[in-house]
Amino acid sequence: MRLTRRHLVGGTALAGLGALAGAAQAPGAALAEPLDQPFTPLTAPHLLQAEQMVQYQRLLAAGYLPEGIAGHWPLAGAASDHSGAGRTLSLGTTAGWTAEWRAGGELSLDGTSTAYAKTTAAVNTTAPFTVSAWVRLAALDRMYTAVSQDSGQNSRFLLQYDPDLGWAFKVRDAAGTVKVSAVAPTAAEAGKWVHLTGVSANGVVKLYVNGAPGQPVPTTISWAATGSLHIGQAMWQGATVNWWRGQISDVRVYQRALTDDQVLVISGRKARDNNQYVLHSAAEFAWGNPADLADPAGWIARARCASFITGVLKHTYPWATNEYFRTWFDDDPSPEAEDYRKAFAGNPGPRMRRVEKITDLLPGDLIAIDYSTTENGTPQDNTGHIVMVRQVKAPYAGGPADHPGVAQYPIEIVDCTAEAHGEYQRATYKDFPDTRMVWEDGDPQKSLNFQGVGIGHMFFYADAAGRFAGYRWSVNSGESNTYGVETRPIAAARPL
DSSP states (O other): OOOOTTTSTTSOSOTTHHHHHOOBOOTTOOOOOOSSSSOOOTTOHHHHHHHHHHHHHHHHHTTOOOTTEEEEEOOSSOOOOTTSSOOOOEEOTTOEEEOSSSTTOEEEEESSTTOOEEEEOOSOTTSOEEEEEEEEESOOSSOEEEEEEESSSSEEEEEEEETTTEEEEEEEOTTSSOEEEEEOSSOOOTTOOEEEEEEEETTEEEEEETTEEOOOEEOOOOOOOOSEEEESOEEETTEEEOOOEEEEEEEEEESSOOOHHHHHHHTTHHHHHHEEEOSSSOOEEEOOOTTBTTOGGGOEEEEOHHHHHHHHHHHHOTTOOHHHHHHHHSOSSOOOHHHHHHHHHSOOOTTEEEEOBGGGOOTTOEEEEEOOSEETTEEOSOOEEEEEEEEEOOOOOOOSSOOTTOEEEEEEEEEEESSOSSOTTSGGGTTSOOTTOOOOOSSOOGGGSOOEEEEEEEEEEEOTTSBEEEEESOTTOOGGGEEETTTSOEEEEEEO
């Protein structure tokens, strides 16, 4: 199972993870290229720990679950099968690749008989199996099938929308005269992405919508459909029907029955649970076993920006104790971003060294921004923001406005945030992506854009002497998200 740009915008996950983190690669599970460049040189042990957490959260966000996979078509601009089974899709003449709805793209179908993708049968339908897909329907006016597998005459199973039932997972007998339908209580909506999973095992069929299970339905239907696997249509009495109108992405079939927890993984719900930006509650971390690549769910990061940095330092270094932070940062168990900035600007203690110039920053250095505790008279939940440097890139000429006398540096950073650094639809975003921006479909579904720990890009301004002069949140940010140090002071330090 290979992760793709569709799963994790800006490149995919984990090149070099095995070498750097001791992770064992699952059989047949090729790992793809990294976000932007290879892992940073490991001169900063805490950066390795932060990167491990991010990369396993990226695996989880991609629904990484290789065991038993029999077919995997990300549909991100290519027809290839990433399961290793080699079932490349053939496309109908009006099926096309688009990149309007999901980061990396999707398969778009116009609801006609020539808009489909198909390949050879992928699962033995007499044994337990699972089928899943991300789908988006343009209309709810008739029956539409996202994924099916047939005998050449009739579909054995159908993952679909039925106007009378809503989202449905159906199984049929060989003659097409008997069908059993599993449904879920979630109402269908046109123009909304939804994740559908159908499971057939032990005389029961079950449908999950966005990871939530419907009621299991008993069935005695069991026969081998050895014809074709279809994406975007079904078969009825030897003819294609139910042509999809909308988009389909990330189609998978497993030759096993996934459990409820495993469906949570492939639907993305486990990723949103394990990787959270949290306010007003204690941070929670779990560094899993790097040798067990198949279990990214063992990695948990529920924190805010400052508690994430503190958690990484405590996990890495014996000196990073509550007493240390209380002594040198005037706060424990975790300083706020404001506390970090003030200490960096003054005396951060024997384990930190101040870095004054942007051009002197190295991978693993920390940059803290101090917001005012009130802004326009309104108390703020956040006292600032703190990030870990991954790479300082060449000065960037573009910007929201002319800022004479300063140079603008894109800095690739690791942080924990509720707001990704950038918007993937914007042309400028491509070169400065964020791992949390998985997709955006015009009607911002913020629950679908991952929060928490990730890798992104912030832009920092340097004065003529190279010192911090200001920042903006991302390449897409305008003046409203651009601040000078006179209103939001900035300071940096290097853990030793």
